[in-house]
Amino acid sequence: MQWWRDAAIYQVYVRSFADGNGDGIGDLRGVRDRLDYIAGLGVDAIWLNPWYPSPMADAGYDIADFRDIDPVFGTLTDADALIAEAHERGLRVIIDVVPNHCSDQHPWFQAALAAEPRSPERSRFWFRPGRGPGGDLPPNNWVSHFGGPAWTRVTEPDGRPGQWYLHLFASQQPDFNWDNSEVREEFHGILRFWLDRGADGIRIDSAAILVKDPFLADADPQAPPQAPHPYTDRDGIHEIYRQWRRIADSYPGGRALIGEIWLPDPHRFALYLRSNEMHSAFNFDFLAAPWDAEALRRTVDETLAAHAPVGAPATWVLSNHDVTRHVTRYGRADTTFSFADRRHGRELDLVLGTRRARAAALLTMALPGSVYVYQGEELGLWEIEDLPDSARQDPMWHRTGGADPGRDGCRVPLPWSGGEPPFGFSPSGGAARPWLPQPGSWRDFTVEAQSEDPASMLELYRAALRLRHDEPSLRSEREPMRWLPAAPGVLAFRRGDDVACVINLSDVPATLPEHDSVLLSSDPLEDGLLSPNTGVWLRLRRD
Ligand code: GLC
Ligand code: CA
Numbered sequence: 001m002q003w004w005r006d007a008a009i010y011q012v013y014v015r016s017f018a019d020g021n022g023d024g025i026g027d028l029r030g031v032r033d034r035l036d037y038i039a040g041l042g043v044d045a046i047w048l049n050p051w052y053p054s055p056m057a058d059a060g061y062d063i064a065d066f067r068d069i070d071p072v073f074g075t076l077t078d079a080d081a082l083i084a085e086a087h088e089r090g091l092r093v094i095i096d097v098v099p100n101h102c103s104d105q106h107p108w109f110q111a112a113l114a115a116e117p118r119s120p121e122r123s124r125f126w127f128r129p130g131r132g133p134g135g136d137l138p139p140n141n142w143v144s145h146f147g148g149p150a151w152t153r154v155t156e157p158d159g160r161p162g163q164w165y166l167h168l169f170a171s172q173q174p175d176f177n178w179d180n181s182e183v184r185e186e187f188h189g190i191l192r193f194w195l196d197r198g199a200d201g202i203r204i205d206s207a208a209i210l211v212k213d214p215f216l217a218d219a220d221p222q223a224p225p226q227a228p229h230p231y232t233d234r235d236g237i238h239e240i241y242r243q244w245r246r247i248a249d250s251y252p253g254g255r256a257l258i259g260e261i262w263l264p265d266p267h268r269f270a271l272y273l274r275s276n277e278m279h280s281a282f283n284f285d286f287l288a289a290p291w292d293a294e295a296l297r298r299t300v301d302e303t304l305a306a307h308a309p310v311g312a313p314a315t316w317v318l319s320n321h322d323v324t325r326h327v328t329r330y331g332r333a334d335t336t337f338s339f340a341d342r343r344h345g346r347e348l349d350l351v352l353g354t355r356r357a358r359a360a361a362l363l364t365m366a367l368p369g370s371v372y373v374y375q376g377e378e379l380g381l382w383e384i385e386d387l388p389d390s391a392r393q394d395p396m397w398h399r400t401g402g403a404d405p406g407r408d409g410c411r412v413p414l415p416w417s418g419g420e421p422p423f424g425f426s427p428s429g430g431a432a433r434p435w436l437p438q439p440g441s442w443r444d445f446t447v448e449a450q451s452e453d454p455a456s457m458l459e460l461y462r463a464a465l466r467l468r469h470d471e472p473s474l475r476s477e478r479e480p481m482r483w484l485p486a487a488p489g490v491l492a493f494r495r496g497d498d499v500a501c502v503i504n505l506s507d508v509p510a511t512l513p514e515h516d517s518v519l520l521s522s523d524p525l526e527d528g529l530l531s532p533n534t535g536v537w538l539r540l541r542r543d
Contacts, residue, residue, distance in 0.1 A: 003092060004201060004256040004280060004370055005313040006475050007044040008465055011374045013321045014051055014073055015059065015435065016413045022430025024422075026413065028074035032082050034416075035089055037447065041378060042465030045092035047203050047258075049321060051079065055105050057172035058146075058395050059321075059411070061205065062103035066190045083198040092200035094256060099187050100206040101173040109174050113154060117163050124183055125174050126166035127154075128216065139164050141218045142230075146170050147400035166216075168209060168231070170395040178210045178240060191247050201256025202248075207281070208261040208272060211236040225340075226264045233268060241277035258282070258315075266299075270306035280370060283315050287323060291335040291356055293489045293505040300367060304481075307369075313477060314369035318360055319377050325410045328383035330356035344385040344405040352533065354380050358460055358522035359503050359535035363491065365468045366501035366537060368481050373461070376414055379445050380457030383409040384436070391436055412436045417448035424448070463520055467537065471519075473499040474537070484513055490530075498542055503535040516541050 012031055020029025028051065038046060050060035053070045060070065069079050086093045102109060108124055115121035117129070128139035130153060138151035145168055152171040156162035166175045176183045191202060213230035220227070241257070248255040259281040263269040266285055272278055289299045307314045318326045324342050329335055331353025332346055357380060365371050387408055392398075394406030413434040416424030421438045423446050443449065450456035468474050473496025486492035489506025492513065499519070504510040509529035515538035518525065522535045530536055 002254065002256075002279070002313075003044065004258065006368075006477055007092070007370045008042070008365070008468060009045045009047050009094065009370060009372050010038050010041060010043040011320060011372055012038075012046050012048045013375055013411060014049055016411050017375055018414065018416065019422075019426040019430065019434070022426050022432060023072070024426060024430070024432030025072055025435050026425070027072065028069070028078040028082050032078070032085055035082075035085055035091065039089040039091055041373070041462055042469050043091070043373065044469070045094055045200065046086060047094040047372070048096060050096045050098060050205075055103055055172065056393075057103065058170050059393065061098055062101070062105075062170065062173045063098055064103040064105040064107075066097070066102075066186075067193050080197060087198065092256075093198070094201040094203050094258065095194055095199045096203045096205060097187075097190060097194070098205040099176065099178075100210055101167065101169060101175045104172045104174055112165075112174075114157055117156075120182075122163070124177055124180050126177055126212065126216070127163045128166075130164050135161070135164075139166075140216050141221070142166070142168070142216075144169060144171075144399065146396045147404065166212075168206075170399065172395075175212070176210075178212075178236070179214060184240065184243070188243065188247060191244060195248070195251055195255055199255070201258060202244075204244075204257060204259045204278070207259035207278065208232050208237070208263060210240060228268070232263065233271070237272070238274070238277060241272075241274070245277050256280070266302045266306040270310055270312065273307065273310045273312035275311050278312075280313050280315050282317050282320070282372070284317070286364075287317050287319070287326075288337045291330050291360075291505060293491050293503075296363070296505070297483070297491060300481075304368070314367065315372065316364045316367050316369060317372045317374075318357075318364055319374040319410065320372070321374065321411055322407055323410065325374075325377065325381060325383040326360065327353040327357045327377075327380055328385070329353070330360065331382075339404075342405055344383070344409070350382055353382065354457070355523065355533045358457065359505075359533055361461060361464055362501060362520065362522050362535035362537060363503045365464050366474055366481075366493070366495060366499075368477055368479070368495070371468075373465075374410075376410075378458055378461035379415070379447065379450060381412075381414075381442070381445060384412045384439060385409055387412075387436060393436075408436055412438055415442040415446040417446050419443045460520075460522060464537075467519055471499060473497065486510070494540070498540045500538045500540050501535065502530055502538065504530045504532055507532050512536065512538060514541055515539060 015026045017026040018030030051073045052063045053065040054060045083093050112121040129135050131137040138149050142150040144150045151164040153164045154162050209231045211234040259278045261281040289295045331349045394408050396404050397406035413425040422434045450458035479496035482494045484492040490510045492502040494500045517539045519537040
């Protein structure tokens with residue numbers, strides 16, 4: 001059974017989840033201590049963001065050693081214990097592998113810097129001479145996802161200005177050359193290393209951009225922003241995925257391979273998914289869609305249509321560690337998400353955003369496929385937009401000179417208990433403050449404050465995840481979804497014979513289809529009507 005096809009997966013951003021040793025940074029001890037909390041939410045699995053030794057130029061996505069744990073997070077022994085303790089609680093564990101790049105401190109990159117141009121050490125990366133007089137210009141016009149050029153020039157061992165190397169992210173994250181067989185072999189070993197230790201699956205970072213046009217052709221400056229780049233949609237990717245798949249399948253029961261694939265078009269996106277390659281991938285189209293019935297319906301239809309022919313399950317995500325938290329997105333006039341403009345500081349109605357986020361949770365969890373919950377969304381946390389500049393750590397913020405506020409605002413440490421920071425994030429008496437400051441208003445949003453309050457976001461998530469877990473109609477892929485007739489601005493669909501989900505995105509109360517009972521509603525019904533920005537799960541009358 002491919003457990004990931006319909007799983008609910010909780011994303012643990014380790015450095016912001018819980019701090020076990022009091023240094024102000026989340027760690028594996030903290031996660032282990034709170035596994036009961038996660039299991040109690042009713043999810044099937046956890047995905048942990050990178051935990052490897054790293055200089056933390058990009059919060060751990062710059063990996064210096066793919067086979068160990070950063071001391072700030074713990075040790076390999078802690079990782080083994082975490083996996084075992086998760087398994088004891090029925091939770092699967094997905095770990096994050098970053099194959100596109102490593103840290104500039106990785107021994108291979110250090111060896112490349114010390115070696116000659118065109119050496120075997122350099123051919124594991126993308127080193128090229130510069131263009132223009134003296135090679136002063138980068139080899140091509142590619143830009144980094146974090147702003148600025150995608151190339152940095154090195155100083156050769158003899159002290160002269162030398163070649164340039166490619167980095168699609170920060171300059172501390174040199175891109176691997178996946179045409180190089182040593183790189184491929186190395187990652188096969190890394191995959192086996194973690195699967196041998198009991199990982200149930202791998203989340204593959206930046207999975208669509210591993211293979212580059214070997215000629216490193218300039219990107220077309222006239223191309224529309226949605227167009228393929230010289231490093232996406234390359235055929236060579238499939239052979240890489242197939243080899244990983246063979247490794248994953250060699251473990252009893254198989255292991256999940258879940259790709260992070262940022263592509264704006266669901267059909268292009270689905271080309272990356274095949275039953276003998278990548279199993280599933282995050283669906284960012286849904287996340288970026290506005291709070292609008294037609295737009296959401298179109299995204300859902302296109303997503304399901306694109307996945308069906310390749311037999312892949314759809315995935316549904318509202319938030320993660322890279323995007324503006326959805327309570328905030330849904331509280332603005334423009335509710336879409338785009339990396340081009342995070343809209344920090346724009347007018348915001350948090351009450352409205354929260355109300356919509358509650359309804360969105362019921363929508364997301366009722367769709368067929370797997371669903372991801374990003375830590376803190378179950379508490380209704382919003383984006384922290386007013387972090388002091390001195391606290392900001394995201395290279396996106398630094399590399400754009402502050403033009404892009406970056407992702408720190410969705411990574412603020414979780415509030416667990418108590419009336420003031422660190423809200424139980426660090427053990428009491430711990431001297432260090434959380435690595436990003438928490439707002440005092442989170443006192444009303446701690447796990448402690450919300451537990452057993454039936455009106456809280458936390459209890460809504462607990463109830464919804466439990467129902468999703470226990471209701472075959474909601475969960476099983478064998479129960480397709482069928483749209484039901486609904487008023488303009490209302491989404492209504494059926495799962496299986498006897499469950500319906502209705503979400504009112506219009507401005508007026510909506511009537512509900514005939515039903516036996518209400519399984520769950522995001523806010524109370526009023527005179528049997530579904531208020532604007534409210535969602536409901538219904539038990540239908542069986543014919
Ligand atoms: C992915 C990660 C993001 C990281 C980037 C570079 O998009 O989700 O956090 O910065 O890859 O590794
Ligand atoms: Ca710590």
